[in-house]
Amino acid sequence: MSLDVAELTATMLQVFKGELSDKWPAIKGYAETEAQKLAENFAMIERLRLAGDITPEQARLHHEIQRNASRTVLLAVKGLSLVAVEQAINAAMNALKDSVNGALNFTLL
Template structure:
């Protein structure tokens, strides 16, 4: 199993989210940075837990759903951002790292 480079996938996710939220990026940026960093770190944690045999693929998927909900809730607090824009930003952020993360984990979690 390959290691997940948190900084690299964070940069990719932020670029993707910025492209979707460009009209509100100044307001969303600090929140997106914090939440997507936590998501990237949790993806790395899932990899570590898998190596240790402490998490199943199903548990990993549920855990990631919780993380995605956290990102969604935080971004929805920004005035002017609606659910469609927030969902599009989250989907864009995850789409750019999907192959890298799934390959690194050896599981399809994204």
């Protein structure tokens, strides 16, 4: 099962829009960029796993680095709280966990 970056991005954007609807006009551009980066990170992890170049632990570290970077960017939007951003990111990861974990054949999310 190969991860589709466009599909992952679209799913995350849908979740972000629902979770952060009151701030959506201000956050939309940031959310689009960060969803794309997170999706590309998942695809990179998948490629590295298939090539045998990354362990599950290394994959988790790569994911945490990107997730923390995305959290930081979203927190830069005036009026967004840490709780709101964390809930949005958690909801997005929850929406992707079956497809991502299935493609990687280990639990990343």
